[in-house]
Structures are given as C-alpha cells and as structure tokens.
Amino acid sequence: MRPNDKPSWSDFQLQKNKTVFSAGSKFSGVKFKQYDVYRDSSFDRKFVNYMPQISYQYNFKQRESLRLSYNGNNDQPTLEQIQPIPNNQNPLNTILGNPNLDPSFKNSFRGNYYSYKVLSNQYFSVNGSYNFTLDPIISNVVTNERGQSISQFVNLKNKAATSYYLNSNFGKTIKAIDMSAGIGLSASKNLNYNYINTKLNQTKNSTYSLNLNLSKNKEKSIILMLASDLLTTFLMQVSTKIVIVMVGGLMEISGPVYNCLSN
16 A cells, blocks of 8 residues: 555644644545466555544633634555455455455544633633544455355445543542542443344443542651452552552443344
C-alpha cells in the first residue's frame, strides 16, 4: 500500500472575543498493488481518503472553557483482507479475499468542559466522546460439520459499530479538615458485530467506575494498603510530601450476544 497523491488540505479558522472556531478537510489517495508471482497476475485497488474536522471552543474565563469537536476519517481495508496470501499450514481455516471491500468511515464527536477556582482549589471537569463507524469491515466465518472454517471480511450495511466514553471529576479543599477531596465517575461502552454461520452477532462491552480521594501534605513516610473482595481498594500512602487516601471501585460487563439478529 502506498499514497497515490499528496494530501490536500482546506482549512478555515475564526477567532473572536472568547470564541475560537475552525473547520477543515483533508483528501488523499491510497493505492494497493500486489503481484502474484505464482499466478503471474497483479491486483490494483485505489481509494480516496476524506478527513473532515470541526472544532469549537468557548473560553468563559481564564480557567473555565468548553470545547466541542468532530473528526471523520476512512478506514481502508488491508491488502490481506482484499487478497490474502494463500496459507496451507492450517487446512481447517481457509481465508478468502474480498476484492469488493469498501472503506468504512468513522465519525468521532468529542466534548470537554473544565473549570478551576484558585482560592478554594476547586476543579470540575466533564469530557466524553461518541464514535460510530459506517460500513464497518467485519469478519464472516462459516464452519461446517467437519470443523473446517472459511473466513472472509465483508462490509456491514445498514448498521454501525458504536462506542462512547464519559468521565467527570470534581474536587476541592475542605478547610475544616485541611484536606483536599475529590470524586470521579466514568463509563464506557463498545458495540461491534460479526457473522458466524450467516448469523449476525452483536458484542457489547461496558465498563463503569467510581473513584474517591483525599489528600494532605505531610513530612513522614509510611505506606498502608488494604483490599476487599468487592473490588474496592483502600490505599493510604504517606511520602515525604503528600498523603493520599483513595477509595475506588470498578465494574466491568462484557461478552458476546449470539444469534441475536437475523441475516
């Protein structure tokens, strides 16, 4: 694989008062070329990459801002997915190329808000992202009664592979106990697809987490760690400069859901 043309950019930027806005796009050509020595044949494919991007930022104050952005990009099929090199080492697994594969297109949306107050040492942040891929390239595996499998990559039409991530943090100094306290929450989820014996399967992975922390400056050095069976960890660390007490929890749910969709 090699670029066929030099990337071409178009860009626009506007900055006024507290607002910064920019938009642009990038185009580039990609060319696949493979020569089969045994069959004395060559294979060529050409694609055009399109990468739009938009960004918006608003600065409320010196330490408070909001940023939103969008990015899009093509995900090209690999040469192995289009025309794999024959491999006879595993007769139970045959991989077929798909010369009709099209590039998928990933859309990414991101957002971030952040504020900080110096006098109270208070901070608050929220950031997240949402992604969806159109015409995703997924695996298609057919296994017969003898255990022989034939694999091929295909484009999935009318459905999108999706994912999201969300994280929030808040903290401040508590004068009554002369310590800084904070809390953090996060969540993420991924949704993907694949074919098994002509059935479209859906796989979901979700993760959720909670974190609490307390901190205070000290001069002594001691380390204490305790853990429970409920995925909750208590950690106290006193170094030459800082003492940290953390309480955190993590829960993860993952696994495939088979034969949940019809072909």
